[in-house]
Amino acid sequence: MILERINGPADVRRLRREELPQLAAEVREEISRVVAANGGHLASNLGTVELTIALHRCFDFRRDALVWDVGHQAYTHKLLTGRREEFHTLRQQGGISGFPNKDESPYDPFTCGHAGTAISSAVGLVCADALAGRQRHVVAVVGDGALTNGVALEALNHAGALGKDILVVLNDNKMSISKTVGGISMYLERVRSARFYNRAKRGIRRFVRSLPGIGSAAETALGHLKEGIKVAVGSETLFDQIGFRTFGPVDGHRLDDLIELLEAVRDLSGPVLLHVVTEKGRGHPQAASDPSRYHSAAPAQDPCPVLEPPNGGSGPSYTTVFSEALCRLAEERDDIVAITAAMEEGTGLTEFARRFPERFFDVGICEEHAVAFAGGLAAAGRKPAVAIYSTFLQRAYDQVFHDLCLQGASAVVCIGRAGLVGADGPTHHGTYDVAYLRHLPGLVLAAPKDGAELEAMLAAAAAAEGVWGIRFPKAHVPAIQWPQGAPVEVGQAELLRDGDGVALVAYGAMVEPAWEAATLLAEQGIEAAVANARFAKPVDGALLAALAARVPLLVTIEEHSVLGGFGSAVLEALAALGAPRCRVELLGVPDRFIEHGRREALLDGLGLSAQGIAARVAELLATRGDWAEERAALLIADF
Numbered sequence: 234m235i236l237e238r239i240n241g242p243a244d245v246r247r248l249r250r251e252e253l254p255q256l257a258a259e260v261r262e263e264i265s266r267v268v269a270a271n272g273g274h275l276a277s278n279l280g281t282v283e284l285t286i287a288l289h290r291c292f293d294f295r296r297d298a299l300v301w302d303v304g305h306q307a308y309t310h311k312l313l314t315g316r317r318e319e320f321h322t323l324r325q326q327g328g329i330s331g332f333p334n335k336d337e338s339p340y341d342p343f344t345c346g347h348a349g350t351a352i353s354s355a356v357g358l359v360c361a362d363a364l365a366g367r368q369r370h371v372v373a374v375v376g377d378g379a380l381t382n383g384v385a386l387e388a389l390n391h392a393g394a395l396g397k398d399i400l401v402v403l404n405d406n407k408m409s410i411s412k413t414v415g416g417i418s419m420y421l422e423r424v425r426s427a428r429f430y431n432r433a434k435r436g437i438r439r440f441v442r443s444l445p446g447i448g449s450a451a452e453t454a455l456g457h458l459k460e461g462i463k464v465a466v467g468s469e470t471l472f473d474q475i476g477f478r479t480f481g482p483v484d485g486h487r488l489d490d491l492i493e494l495l496e497a498v499r500d501l502s503g504p505v506l507l508h509v510v511t512e513k514g515r516g517h518p519q520a521a522s523d524p525s526r527y528h529s530a531a532p533a534q535d536p537c538p539v540l541e542p543p544n545g546g547s548g549p550s551y552t553t554v555f556s557e558a559l560c561r562l563a564e565e566r567d568d569i570v571a572i573t574a575a576m577e578e579g580t581g582l583t584e585f586a587r588r589f590p591e592r593f594f595d596v597g598i599c600e601e602h603a604v605a606f607a608g609g610l611a612a613a614g615r616k617p618a619v620a621i622y623s624t625f626l627q628r629a630y631d632q633v634f635h636d637l638c639l640q641g642a643s644a645v646v647c648i649g650r651a652g653l654v655g656a657d658g659p660t661h662h663g664t665y666d667v668a669y670l671r672h673l674p675g676l677v678l679a680a681p682k683d684g685a686e687l688e689a690m691l692a693a694a695a696a697a698e699g700v701w702g703i704r705f706p707k708a709h710v711p712a713i714q715w716p717q718g719a720p721v722e723v724g725q726a727e728l729l730r731d732g733d734g735v736a737l738v739a740y741g742a743m744v745e746p747a748w749e750a751a752t753l754l755a756e757q758g759i760e761a762a763v764a765n766a767r768f769a770k771p772v773d774g775a776l777l778a779a780l781a782a783r784v785p786l787l788v789t790i791e792e793h794s795v796l797g798g799f800g801s802a803v804l805e806a807l808a809a810l811g812a813p814r815c816r817v818e819l820l821g822v823p824d825r826f827i828e829h830g831r832r833e834a835l836l837d838g839l840g841l842s843a844q845g846i847a848a849r850v851a852e853l854l855a856t857r858g859d860w861a862e863e864r865a866a867l868l869i870a871d872f
């Protein structure tokens with residue numbers, strides 16, 4: 234085994250050229266094996282094996298910097314940079330992350346997971362290096378999907394005009410999660426299929442072999458290569474026109490070509506873009522033939538992992554319920570349109586796209602555009618449902634403000650993966666959406682306790698004027714028989730159970746553990762009222778006031794940051810209603826980044842399981858006699 238001998242990139246550089254294909258094969262095998270056991274981004278990683286080996290062969294990233302865009306394709310990089318022995322712990326709690334992580338390795342300059350940022354980060358490094366007089370190579374690797382992202386285009390725009398040394402490697406596999414969409418992908422298709430491709434491929438070796446070395450002679454020779462490409466294409470590439478010297482496309486699985494070309498462009502000055510064509514899922518029959526399905530795979534028995542299902546449990550997921558409910562609505566109302574930012578499958582819009590293709594829009598990895606575009610559709614009489622994960626909607630905060638709310642638009646923002654998402658970890662947990670949306674005037678924020686309520690909220694939102702945000706988790710819907718509830722009305726919570734020992738006021742997915750906690754508390758003789766809040770904006774002031782007047786302790790529970798979240802909304806409402814007579818405790822995600830791990834385990838660790846909630850309530854009530862003293866001590870500490 235060659236891989237067993239690789240404890241760092243220096244070992245890769247020490248290998249004989251002839252050994253590299255064997256290393257690539259072993260890396261592919263290891264990635265397939267570990268992803269089958271732990272789940273993970275299979276197809277993207279199988280496509281970047283040779284590219285990563287070539288990069289480590291040609292650069293020394295102890296000194297140079299390698300920035301991966303999104304970072305979901307960096308498993309080979311992990312295996313080659315001293316994390317081979319821990320690789321089997323990939324994405325498991327306490328194990329290594331599925332994304333680059335600056336706390337995990339000096340070879341990861343950034344912790345990342347959101348698309349489009351690599352070129353920006355790299356340009357930042359380049360400019361700081363220039364200010365510090367530091368000499369090193371800075372390389373950003375960006376996929377053709379991420380390249381369509383506004384942030385990536387903003388960074389290219391900056392870097393091209395700046396003129397400083399930077400190498401952008403475009404890893405073009407024609408795929409985002411689904412097929413890459415948009416004008417840029419059409420442009421890349423043209424570049425790929427232009428006649429020069431095969432000619433350049435054959436010619437690269439010859440050209441590069443003829444290079445006398447690095448420096449100006451190499452630049453001249455590469456200039457000739459570029460001229461050859463230009464002549465064949467008939468014009469400069471788009472990237473040339475905005476300030477990049479562009480090379481390729483080159484076959485990203487031919488190690489010799491890659492290495493020789495990388496060595497040649499490494500010491501060129503100014504912004505350089507190397508267009509590398511790879512195959513997503515390379516070497517894995519299933520992943521290569523269906524890369525979309527194997528973009529992100531769940532743990533499974535060998536030989537073939539399956540598409541990632543939601544966390545734990547059984548029964549339908551919230552996403553499935555959303556998918557079916559939206560299709561039913563669209564059958565009834567032809568003004569409904571659906572928008573995704575490159576997440577057709579993940580957001581549950583595949584069925585909608587199949588059944589209502591003319592009303593479905595995949596805008597690419599462009600959350601800002603997705604929301605502003607929804608504003609345009611709404612202004613012209615459509616009812617947009619924009620489905621974006623909580624963590625990626627962060628990108629579009631301004632568009633929710635400026636292009637929906639401020640316009641008085643009517644739209645539904647369907648916020649999936651709201652809460653702890655599990656193995657993808659801190660870059661992907663959706664724990665801030667209530668906080669970053671709640672203050673927008675006129676916005677309604679809702680979260681269902683189960684699938685039926687999700688459908689009812691979606692219908693209410695579609696029938697209403699204004700902007701609604703509906704959040705739901707990456708989880709299965711609970712199969713609890715709740716007491717008969719009231720219909721969904723804006724700003725009205727539902728009291729599921731009465732009690733005067735404590736009031737548990739839970740939002741969305743946390744209603745289930747709150748309900749179960751009430752049973753555990755009853756066993757200890759504590760009668761808990763359980764309210765399903767339904768809305769974080771507006772909150773049900775009347776119910777809160779009534780509960781606060783009769784219980785000693787009111788506990789808010791949310792799968793969201795306690796800072797600025799649902800609990801904060803409750804505190805604001807209670808303050809507006811007059812000082813609460815009861816103690817208020819906010820349970821939720823604390824003010825720190827949460828690691829990766831199974832959602833249930835993470836929730837449990839944060840005290841957000843039924844047992845955790847019951848234990849905290851019992852603990853607080855047991856010390857009730859000390860509350861006045863505690864408060865006095867806090868006041869003294871504050872002043």
Ligand SMILES: Cc1ncc(C[n+]2csc(CCOP(=O)(O)OP(=O)(O)O)c2C)c(N)n1
Nearest residue numbers: 277346347348376377378379408409410575
């Ligand atoms: C802002 C943002 N939106 C959506 C995603 C989800 N996402 C992860 S990878 C990916 C596709 C990336 O495509 P590409 O850059 O071409 O890389 P490939 O997987 O094809 O190698 C998407 C949409 C994300 N990570 N960040």
